[in-house]
Amino acid sequence: MTTVADRLRPVTGHRLFWPALVLVVMIAANTVYRPGFLAVEVKNGHLYGTPVDILRLSAPLILVALGMTLVIATGGIDLSVGSLCAISGAIACLHISRAADPDSPSTVLTALALAFGAALVLGAWNGVLVAVIGIQPIIATLILMVAGRGIAQLVTEGQIITINSGPYRAIGLGHLLTLPLAVLIALAAALLVAAFTRRTALGLIVESVGGNAEASRLAGIRSRRIVFLVYVVSAACAALAGFMVTANVSSADGNAAGLWIELDAILAVVIGGTSLAGGRFSLGGTVLGALIIQTLTTTVYAMNISPQTSLLFKAVVVIAVCLVQAPAFRARFRRRRRGVEPGPAAPQREKEQVPA
Amino acid sequence: MGTGERPVLTMTGISKTFPGVRALHDVDFRLFPGEVHALMGENGAGKSTLIKVLTGVYGTDAGVVTLNGEQVSFSGPMQAAAAGVSTVYQEVNLCTNLSVAENVFIGREPRRLGAVRWGEMRRRARELLARLDLDLDVTAQLGTYSLAVQQMVAIARAIDVRARVLILDEPTSSLDAGEVAQLFRIMRQLRDEGIAILFVTHFLDQVYGIADRITVLRNGTLVGEYRTEELPQFSLVEKMIGQELDVLERLDEQQKRATVAPAGTDPLVDAVELGRRGAVAPFSLRIEAGEVVGLAGLLGSGRTEVARLLFGADRADHGQVRLDGGRSPLRTPVQAIEQGIGFCSENRRAEGIVPELSVRENMILAMQAARGWLRPVPRRRQDELVRRYVEALSIRPANPELPVRNLSGGNQQKVLLARWLITEPRLLILDEPTRGIDVGAKAEIQKLVVQLSDGGMAVLFISAELEEVLRLSHRVAVMRDREMVAQLTNDDSLDADRVMRTIASGTPREEVTR
Amino acid sequence: MSSTSSTVVRSWRPGLPRRHVPVLATLALLLVMYGIGVSQYRAFSNVQVVFNVFIDNGFVLVVAVGMTFVILTGGIDLSVGSVVAMTAMVSAALLRDGMPAALVLVIALLIGPTLGFLMGCAIHFFDIQPFIVTLAGMFFARGMCTFISGASISITDGFWTGMSQQRIGNPAGNFVSISVLIAFAVVLVAAYVLAYTRFGRNVYAVGGNAQSALLMGLPVARTRIAVYTISGLCSAIGGILLSFYTLSGAPLIAVGMELDVIAAVVIGGTVLTGGSGYVFGTVLGVLVLGVIQTLITFDGSLNSWWTKIVIGGLLFAFILLQRLIGIRFK
Amino acid sequence: GGMVACGNSDTGGGSGGDDKIVLGFSQVGAESGWRTANTTSIKEAAGEAGIELKFDDAQQKQENQIKAIRNFIQQKVDVIAFSPVVESGWDTVLKEAKDAKIPVILTDRAVDSADKSLYKTFLGSDFKKEGRLAGEWLVEQKKSASGPVNIVELQGTTGSAPANDRKEGFAGAIAANPNLKIIASQSGDFTRAGGKQVMEQFLKANPKIDVLFAHNDDMGLGALEAITAAGKVPGKDITIITVDAVKDGMQALADGKFNFIAECSPLLGPQLMDLVKKVKAGEEVPARIETEETTFTQEQAKEALPNRKY
Ligand SMILES: Nc1ncnc2c1ncn2[C@@H]1O[C@H](COP(=O)(O)OP(=O)(O)OP(=O)(O)O)[C@@H](O)[C@H]1O
Ligand SMILES: Nc1ncnc2c1ncn2[C@@H]1O[C@H](COP(=O)(O)OP(=O)(O)OP(=O)(O)O)[C@@H](O)[C@H]1O
Numbered sequence A: 001m002t003t004v005a006d007r008l009r010p011v012t013g014h015r016l017f018w019p020a021l022v023l024v025v026m027i028a029a030n031t032v033y034r035p036g037f038l039a040v041e042v043k044n045g046h047l048y049g050t051p052v053d054i055l056r057l058s059a060p061l062i063l064v065a066l067g068m069t070l071v072i073a074t075g076g077i078d079l080s081v082g083s084l085c086a087i088s089g090a091i092a093c094l095h096i097s098r099a100a101d102p103d104s105p106s107t108v109l110t111a112l113a114l115a116f117g118a119a120l121v122l123g124a125w126n127g128v129l130v131a132v133i134g135i136q137p138i139i140a141t142l143i144l145m146v147a148g149r150g151i152a153q154l155v156t157e158g159q160i161i162t163i164n165s166g167p168y169r170a171i172g173l174g175h176l177l178t179l180p181l182a183v184l185i186a187l188a189a190a191l192l193v194a195a196f197t198r199r200t201a202l203g204l205i206v207e208s209v210g211g212n213a214e215a216s217r218l219a220g221i222r223s224r225r226i227v228f229l230v231y232v233v234s235a236a237c238a239a240l241a242g243f244m245v246t247a248n249v250s251s252a253d254g255n256a257a258g259l260w261i262e263l264d265a266i267l268a269v270v271i272g273g274t275s276l277a278g279g280r281f282s283l284g285g286t287v288l289g290a291l292i293i294q295t296l297t298t299t300v301y302a303m304n305i306s307p308q309t310s311l312l313f314k315a316v317v318v319i320a321v322c323l324v325q326a327p328a329f330r331a332r333f334r335r336r337r338r339g340v341e342p343g344p345a346a347p348q349r350e351k352e353q354v355p356a
Numbered sequence B: 001m002g003t004g005e006r007p008v009l010t011m012t013g014i015s016k017t018f019p020g021v022r023a024l025h026d027v028d029f030r031l032f033p034g035e036v037h038a039l040m041g042e043n044g045a046g047k048s049t050l051i052k053v054l055t056g057v058y059g060t061d062a063g064v065v066t067l068n069g070e071q072v073s074f075s076g077p078m079q080a081a082a083a084g085v086s087t088v089y090q091e092v093n094l095c096t097n098l099s100v101a102e103n104v105f106i107g108r109e110p111r112r113l114g115a116v117r118w119g120e121m122r123r124r125a126r127e128l129l130a131r132l133d134l135d136l137d138v139t140a141q142l143g144t145y146s147l148a149v150q151q152m153v154a155i156a157r158a159i160d161v162r163a164r165v166l167i168l169d170e171p172t173s174s175l176d177a178g179e180v181a182q183l184f185r186i187m188r189q190l191r192d193e194g195i196a197i198l199f200v201t202h203f204l205d206q207v208y209g210i211a212d213r214i215t216v217l218r219n220g221t222l223v224g225e226y227r228t229e230e231l232p233q234f235s236l237v238e239k240m241i242g243q244e245l246d247v248l249e250r251l252d253e254q255q256k257r258a259t260v261a262p263a264g265t266d267p268l269v270d271a272v273e274l275g276r277r278g279a280v281a282p283f284s285l286r287i288e289a290g291e292v293v294g295l296a297g298l299l300g301s302g303r304t305e306v307a308r309l310l311f312g313a314d315r316a317d318h319g320q321v322r323l324d325g326g327r328s329p330l331r332t333p334v335q336a337i338e339q340g341i342g343f344c345s346e347n348r349r350a351e352g353i354v355p356e357l358s359v360r361e362n363m364i365l366a367m368q369a370a371r372g373w374l375r376p377v378p379r380r381r382q383d384e385l386v387r388r389y390v391e392a393l394s395i396r397p398a399n400p401e402l403p404v405r406n407l408s409g410g411n412q413q414k415v416l417l418a419r420w421l422i423t424e425p426r427l428l429i430l431d432e433p434t435r436g437i438d439v440g441a442k443a444e445i446q447k448l449v450v451q452l453s454d455g456g457m458a459v460l461f462i463s464a465e466l467e468e469v470l471r472l473s474h475r476v477a478v479m480r481d482r483e484m485v486a487q488l489t490n491d492d493s494l495d496a497d498r499v500m501r502t503i504a505s506g507t508p509r510e511e512v513t514r
Numbered sequence C: 001m002s003s004t005s006s007t008v009v010r011s012w013r014p015g016l017p018r019r020h021v022p023v024l025a026t027l028a029l030l031l032v033m034y035g036i037g038v039s040q041y042r043a044f045s046n047v048q049v050v051f052n053v054f055i056d057n058g059f060v061l062v063v064a065v066g067m068t069f070v071i072l073t074g075g076i077d078l079s080v081g082s083v084v085a086m087t088a089m090v091s092a093a094l095l096r097d098g099m100p101a102a103l104v105l106v107i108a109l110l111i112g113p114t115l116g117f118l119m120g121c122a123i124h125f126f127d128i129q130p131f132i133v134t135l136a137g138m139f140f141a142r143g144m145c146t147f148i149s150g151a152s153i154s155i156t157d158g159f160w161t162g163m164s165q166q167r168i169g170n171p172a173g174n175f176v177s178i179s180v181l182i183a184f185a186v187v188l189v190a191a192y193v194l195a196y197t198r199f200g201r202n203v204y205a206v207g208g209n210a211q212s213a214l215l216m217g218l219p220v221a222r223t224r225i226a227v228y229t230i231s232g233l234c235s236a237i238g239g240i241l242l243s244f245y246t247l248s249g250a251p252l253i254a255v256g257m258e259l260d261v262i263a264a265v266v267i268g269g270t271v272l273t274g275g276s277g278y279v280f281g282t283v284l285g286v287l288v289l290g291v292i293q294t295l296i297t298f299d300g301s302l303n304s305w306w307t308k309i310v311i312g313g314l315l316f317a318f319i320l321l322q323r324l325i326g327i328r329f330k
Numbered sequence D: 001g002g003m004v005a006c007g008n009s010d011t012g013g014g015s016g017g018d019d020k021i022v023l024g025f026s027q028v029g030a031e032s033g034w035r036t037a038n039t040t041s042i043k044e045a046a047g048e049a050g051i052e053l054k055f056d057d058a059q060q061k062q063e064n065q066i067k068a069i070r071n072f073i074q075q076k077v078d079v080i081a082f083s084p085v086v087e088s089g090w091d092t093v094l095k096e097a098k099d100a101k102i103p104v105i106l107t108d109r110a111v112d113s114a115d116k117s118l119y120k121t122f123l124g125s126d127f128k129k130e131g132r133l134a135g136e137w138l139v140e141q142k143k144s145a146s147g148p149v150n151i152v153e154l155q156g157t158t159g160s161a162p163a164n165d166r167k168e169g170f171a172g173a174i175a176a177n178p179n180l181k182i183i184a185s186q187s188g189d190f191t192r193a194g195g196k197q198v199m200e201q202f203l204k205a206n207p208k209i210d211v212l213f214a215h216n217d218d219m220g221l222g223a224l225e226a227i228t229a230a231g232k233v234p235g236k237d238i239t240i241i242t243v244d245a246v247k248d249g250m251q252a253l254a255d256g257k258f259n260f261i262a263e264c265s266p267l268l269g270p271q272l273m274d275l276v277k278k279v280k281a282g283e284e285v286p287a288r289i290e291t292e293e294t295t296f297t298q299e300q301a302k303e304a305l306p307n308r309k310y
């Protein structure tokens, strides 16, 4: 018995174990409720099924949450991502809708470049407010959160811009190798961010700035530059997500696109094990967190939970997720159990700690 | 001494395990009323843990604590304080956002009808601090004062309580001789009133100056309890480190540093009329390669400010720093590091460690910053460097992947030191590098400074311990009231007495040697 | 030692300006903004315009006071908007079912603090981040709103309509509502609690450094849990005031209010990491947002989206100036 | 007509010298294309009618609307009009308006005040009727259906008046035929993305869906994508009924992807301005005026599409 527990420890001790378990449990519950939940079939050469939907729909959230992870790791927060989604989507769709040939790749590429550029400028604006002027992140980005919706609606003139552009649509709905393109894009972005932070020293530097900004400064880190940078990255991620959200329905809605995605993104980051106080961050955890949130939403729809109770359901699940993850909660739980069976931890640990 | 009486406090069979570390194993400890009891041990021996277990910060795995013969198990410092156990924890644990007066009294403010009496509180705070010879603006935020002052405030807070047990975990590590004397006077007074005092320090002479009894811990286990007069200094050290090392001999063998200022046309660092309004008056200071310059002065005399200006941590509004005779602007830490300057801050918690990061990451941080984010230090190189310094500075536990927050205070200090040694700087500014470090390690660090300077590294050495400064420095710059009043060559004629006199007396500017 | 009283007075004085610079800067900017309004729009100088700002923001003020406690400890409470709505909703539903007003008041005032208490416990004992716990609280309370009723419920109860329509004013016709008086009472009590009680000072200590506060022997657990309970209570009072204000409970009311409230608190000079700030600043923060809103209505020429952009712009201008003044005086 | 914006926007001098009518209008927000068309209509109509418009956007918050009305009272506008964010909770502020002798007109959504003297009239659509019309059309279509007809419903934002009323109206109408069954009903928040996401799950959870009733065009348009992706033919395999008749919706109807739309016209402007003038002149007006609205089938849509304004 002890041996099994011991062998499992490296797994259960991993910081992604609990979020992953939660995800598995949620999927299992869905499958029990509706056995076809996990069914995936090939339709028109594409994979089709609820799991694929979840992956595809969580792609924008994953993107936004990736940027948010870095921002939060520096001890900040970015409330403007939802508005940035709307702005970038609106600019791209506006350009395409005005172009003579909405189907030509060059039109779409220019549109993407324009929108992406605008998002970078706005990200830089956030960065300047936080890193240079020193405004508290939540307020600095609140400005753009409020004004950004206005900008997005200004771009669309309050209407929903509907476009009919194959290449643009593909960002949200296209497939590559039977997989939704959106999933691949999110995956690529995640790998890119992971490579940039973990293959270079960027991750360490970000964590250090978030962990203790003054100590980092005295160790020779250009903290401001890093802080500035993460807001730009966050904006870039938000822009990509904005493209997906709008491409998904082939229309840009300045008001609804990316609405409240900032809360979901923050939730995803925190569920993934990154502390809002800054410091250590976990990209894998964030991705898992985003999947959990999307699965939760899909569950509400799939189980046909009434709109009246769906928020209650969400509240309960969020609390449950956080509780199983909280070490303090598990410690309490375990202590109660240890009375029955002796904890296997002690004897095993002893050997490795006594210094030779 | 009240040894005839019953102990006011006993701890028996205390064990405490942190994930991966057994901090305490079956430790016994007792404390009698009216005695000063020193708790000794190397860095990481478990002293602070024992104290935290006692006051309920940590739960125990096993063991019994009794207070006045009754078994107690505090759920936290609040309960402990209520039961008459007053504690100053290692590292200043106060709220820097509150005023000095509040830090002294919060939790037991004078009140009338439930309302805090601010005036009364300030008055009493002022009185209490005056007992410690401190004249502060008690309405100012605590954070505006230096660490040493904060430490004194923490002590003031602890001695005000009508406690039966007073616990002081390394209270003297950032104090200078005068402050220590003041503190000891009060400790004796309290002892004579029958209060039991538990005292942790790494200064052996302080132990022999005040303690009645000594308990020694090693690696989380109890070595023994001794009467001070029955335990000679060298056997105390042997018991602490568990080997028959002749550390003390080695300490003594260190000679007065040679006075030869290495010849060179241009000094390595040449600060010209460097100053910052409100912090330190303009001063000039040259440091040659391979030279150790000590900074002496009383608490708050501006030593830290000098160091920060040289490093660019604060921006100078007067004068400039020249390196290698050239005129390179030095305005930020980044530039300083590029020029080969390292700065080990005295305030390791606020300005030093990044608590969440591992020992390894903390160590390579400065090196990594200097290389830029695009060129990560290869993992193998990291491991090699980290292993070398963990060994050289005997950092314990020797697991580099532990979050540095879990290390004992002294070991954190060593990690910081390693961070700068790894960058192989040309000038290393050490602000209180030996604070909270045990005898053995301190000797190692001193040896290291000598070695490094022999190897051509310049060192600016700041320490509250004058002996240490004198032992290591080629020259000693003396600070008083935020002004550099003298630079003395450390030749045979220089001793602690003369430095103290320079600090105390008039304006011996003429003594300045260049 | 003979001149103790005089030293007390002296040492109080020099401490005053620097600590209060941010708040004073905010006050000055607020006055400037008001001045701009008066010079630009004719009716802006009516006393009633100022009174209206208070009438319209009384409940926000109360909620912001609760939020101030939470933020001072370094936490955050996202549930306030939903709790406000839930309180109004519960009151409306119970009144509709014919429960006597006094009983409804008691029940409504208990729900918020209870939820706050539970959230505080989760935050403290299980060490879950306040953001998440209160977000779940927000989902829960909002869910309860729609659960109680999908549509809004009017309140016709005599006590409620009385409280709502009672005007306390002068013969010239200017008036404030009872809610304003209640809000002021809450502000005064909160200011007193923060400045003059042990609990209040503990709030600052926990916000400054919770670990230190614990080692200093302060009741960190109690304080933490209490601030969320207080925030819940303030939200409940805010909810009652809102139900006076609108004489109804609506499931979708006060959506996004938490952000307004947080913004108000922060604009008022309270630092989000905790440990510094004043209730008076929060009052100013609420007024700033209220005056911005008033300015925009008086203008009356803005498009829907320009409204948002201008609100963002004014917010930015305000915070930038506040920050610059703060830096200058440091 | 050709009045350039010569007046300095500062005072709105209205009630001063010239007798241009000043109308204070508080809009819900700009949460949908429908709403924007509504705003545009009102602005244009005000310009044409020579009425000075003080426009306020409440950003979907009742509090903001109450504030705006109070400020209109302070500015002594001639008439106040607003589209209430929610039905209830207006008595206090409307009483203040009444005391200040400023007449109030409601547009688009009603209020539930017991005291009908607080406002002059209501101008707008009847959401319940829209739901009912949609339901009645369906009952008519399926009256020969022998087996059960499975309906899924995409609700608007939970708790909003149009969502509640359309649901109620629709449910009431289809009760006439026990074969018609709503097997799933979920909120799509009035957005295309919401409609699409919910529809995807409806399709997976329910193998046989015959009818979709969406509370607005946008959700219906989103659902279209989901239906297509599932390999079904919208308008054929699944009958789609929506409300609103915005341009994109009409296009879909004309293209045969939708089957029926109950119109909910945002073009209230001209009617509103007429009312304002009448009210200002002290004329009697009916207590309730419904916007001229109709319903569209696919054929009607093809005809109407070329001259739709929005
Ligand atoms: N919170 C913690 N988590 C994990 N390990 C800890 C924690 N606190 C202390 N330790 C470990 O427990 C051991 C004892 O530490 P302690 O702080 O008691 O040492 P100390 O004797 O006070 O040393 P110093 O003289 O350096 O202050 C060390 O190995 C330390 O790394
Ligand atoms: N005894 C004292 N009374 C009042 N203020 C003091 C006292 N000692 C120090 N200070 C204040 O502490 C602040 C920091 O001084 P600084 O850090 O430069 O001193 P230092 O020489 O480095 O001292 P140390 O490093 O020993 O703390 C100064 O602002 C000074 O006013």
Ligand SMILES: [Mg+2]
Pocket: B047, B048, B049, B090, B169, B408, B409, B410
């Ligand atoms: Mg220690």
Ligand SMILES: [Mg+2]
Pocket: B146, B303, B304, B305, B346, B431
């Ligand atoms: Mg110093």
